[in-house]
Amino acid sequence: MNLKDTAQVNISTTAFKETLINFLVPLICLVITTLVGLLWIMPALRNLPAKQQELAEAQKLDNQLTTKKAHLEKLLDFRNVVAEDSDLFDKVLSSEAKVPELLAQINLIAVENGLSVTKLNYSFSSKVAKASTETPSANLYETVEVSLGSTGTYSQLKAFLESLENAARLITVEDVRYTADEDSAALNINFLLSSPYLFVESSAVTDEAVTLDITDKSFTNLINVLKDLRFYEVTADDMPEIAKEESEPSEEIEVVEGEESSE
């Protein structure tokens, strides 16, 4: 019986070895296929989208920086024009409140148009411009509000408003009220005016695009509009004597600095 069992074991071992030898090549091929698939192809397929995304972003940044560099070089070529435009905007939209100069300008415009100024007060407020979608916070500017009391005729009132609308630094009319006597053409007119100012202090951000285009049509149109405004070169010394009305408490004109406070 032992001899028979041994013979049987020997036969199955031999058959197994024979099968292994016959299917050696397919087995090796399968093993290599599996190893290549698991260790190379699957990781590569997993990493491919991320690599493509990285390449797309690098391409985009490359294009953006190329455009920005060309843009800045163009601005550098036109630096005199850029400096001129900057000066123009600084005059139209002051970087500081410059209250005495503002009040002197308003007084000058009023007097030029025949109004007699009886009251001139100011205060501070903050306003937000109708922001663009890009950087709303960049359009936040401060305003000086000026309360002007005067007397004059209706024609003088109209002329004063027109002069204000054509004046640089920018002055916006917020409110107008007047009363008149039946027997005379003189009006007691009260204006509430506001003048914006914006202090800008940008820094160079390498990867961020510069959107300003000084050759853009809307920019050049605005420049032409601003150049047509009338510029008043006034100083605090030009401020004439005016009769101050003792009305509700508010900040009055002082040439001395450091008296400004926000509402």
Place this chain on the structure above:
Amino acid sequence: MAQSINLVPQSEKREQAKKRVIRASTVFTIFLLLCVLGAGGYLYYQQVQLETQLTEHKSNIAGLRADINELADIEIVARNLDKKYKAVSSILTSRSYYSKLFAELEKRVPPYVQILDFSMSKTSEVSISGSGDNYIAISSFLANLGRPSKEVATEGMEGLFTDVTLNSVQLENRNNNVKYFITSKYTQGDLRK
């Protein structure tokens, strides 16, 4: 009747079948291996291409950043100018030109009507009070404000005053003048450039 007699023994048939299986499996696995190696080679080529392009772009970016940093001064000026440009642009776009309103109002006031009190509110409303020689003059003033004729209104400003309401009117016995109080809304859009 002729009959085919298969003289091949069973063992030989089994041997032939086995050989066919071995051959087929060998061919199939080699083919599979070649496909996988081909795919692997293609992926390797893709990766090399991506890496090369990425390296090129990164090198460009580094160079451009260095160049842009040298232009920092003009960039700061441009950014400051851009901020002011946007602010001025929005101020001028939203600004109301009240000189137009007063010019138009002057045209609408008929003779024998006087405005003694004028005020505006923040809700685009004006309040006008004054006196006129008679009720016809006041009525004419109301019509000029709300439904002006071509002779009275400036072209394009016909709709400036809306919702014109005569809030009160009374006869003054002292001088036979008619006192009135009118409120009206005005169209902000007509006062913008």
